[in-house]
Amino acid sequence: MTQPMHSSSDGQGVAEGGAGALPRPDWTAAIGRIGAEDVFRKIAHPLYWLYQRRLERSLDRTAMPRHIGLILDGNRRFARGNGLDVRLGHQFGVRKLKDFLEWCLEFGVAHVTLYVFSTENFNRAPGEVQYLLDLFVRESARLLEGVRLQTEKVRVKIIGQRHRLPPKVLEASEALELSTAGHQGMLLTIALAYGGREEIVDAVKALLADAADKGKTLSTVAEGLSAEQLSTYLYTAGQPDPDFIIRTSGEQRLSGFLLWQSAYSELYFCDALWPKFRRIDFLRALRDYQQRERRYGG
Numbered sequence: 001m002t003q004p005m006h007s008s009s010d011g012q013g014v015a016e017g018g019a020g021a022l023p024r025p026d027w028t029a030a031i032g033r034i035g036a037e038d039v040f041r042k043i044a045h046p047l048y049w050l051y052q053r054r055l056e057r058s059l060d061r062t063a064m065p066r067h068i069g070l071i072l073d074g075n076r077r078f079a080r081g082n083g084l085d086v087r088l089g090h091q092f093g094v095r096k097l098k099d100f101l102e103w104c105l106e107f108g109v110a111h112v113t114l115y116v117f118s119t120e121n122f123n124r125a126p127g128e129v130q131y132l133l134d135l136f137v138r139e140s141a142r143l144l145e146g147v148r149l150q151t152e153k154v155r156v157k158i159i160g161q162r163h164r165l166p167p168k169v170l171e172a173s174e175a176l177e178l179s180t181a182g183h184q185g186m187l188l189t190i191a192l193a194y195g196g197r198e199e200i201v202d203a204v205k206a207l208l209a210d211a212a213d214k215g216k217t218l219s220t221v222a223e224g225l226s227a228e229q230l231s232t233y234l235y236t237a238g239q240p241d242p243d244f245i246i247r248t249s250g251e252q253r254l255s256g257f258l259l260w261q262s263a264y265s266e267l268y269f270c271d272a273l274w275p276k277f278r279r280i281d282f283l284r285a286l287r288d289y290q291q292r293e294r295r296y297g298g
């Protein structure tokens with residue numbers, strides 16, 4: 001994953017058993033503590049909420065990005081900053097993710113791609129890797145809970161190197177895809193065991209294998225190869241490239257996220273740690289996107 005969902009500083013998951021499993025942290029107490037802080041902010045800053053409504057009214061609902069990519073970063077730093085077990089940061093990250101998906105549906109975003117777990121995350125300590133992947137197993141079944149997420153018929157697709165996933169994670173991934181396969185709403189793509197370089201390498205391998213099956217020579221393949229052709233072998237084949245990529249926590253890099261697809265994406269880096277990413281932060285990101293003049297190739 002890339003930080004909270006990739007490789008730099010954060011990750012996610014809660015192991016519930018097995019070798020190297022970690023005990024579950026006190027999630028209930030943490031919710032009360034952070035929730036009380038949120039209530040206090042709402043009471044103490046009424047002008048903030050007026051500003052939020054004004055900002056929302058200023059947005060052009062007809063000019064929203066069609067596809068948003070999200071690098072959720074800052075879970076562990078959030079937990080440490082609040083004196084919590086770092087694993088709770090990932091729990092808060094999941095809670096925030098559901099809010100984010102609701103916001104995207106509210107503003108008519110048709111595609112959302114999340115950077116959840118990167119190939120580099122496998123290099124972490126075995127106990128932490130298990131912790132991160134077990135969180136996905138447990139939360140995947142509850143991911144689309146919420147009135148809007150259910151009524152809008154969100155469809156889920158998992159991309160990445162599936163052969164590297166443990167059986168129970170693979171089963172959870174396939175179950176999530178199958179349970180939403182007939183849905184016609186927003187396409188939610190989850191990058192799990194994902195790396196941008198690995199995706200491109202896998203695409204080349206698939207292209208060459210397909211060419212070999214058809215009896216083509218390497219020279220013939222090379223002569224006819226184009227970017228358009230290779231893109232049909234990417235994990236995201238058939239999807240539009242992201243118009244807009246958001247990364248939280250203040251880090252200003254993609255960390256391998258959608259390297260091919262992001263060639264012309266607008267990038268937005270937010271200082272807020274992922275669990276502290278608010279609706280107003282999302283609105284500001286959308287305003288920034290709408291104020292840009294998109295250029296392709298220059």
